[in-house]
Amino acid sequence: MRVVVDLNRCQSYGQCVYAAPKVFRFRGTESLEYDHVPDAESDRAVERAALACPMQAITLGRAAGAGEV
DSSP, rough: OOEEEEEOOOOOOOOHHHHHHTTTTEETTTHHHHHOOOGGGGGGHHHHHHHHOOOOOOOEEEOOOTTOO
């Protein structure tokens, strides 16, 4: 899975951090950091995080495999 967060839309509510703390985290008080291609074991938590985002700033997609662009 590939994760993209629209940082212009994100308002730092932190719902993603609570839903998937291994993938999303704050640096400082408002700067969101996240793993763009988290481990497959985190897929369900990342899906919950995307659904929980009140600004709908998280987009999920398929990670490119070997040989894909």
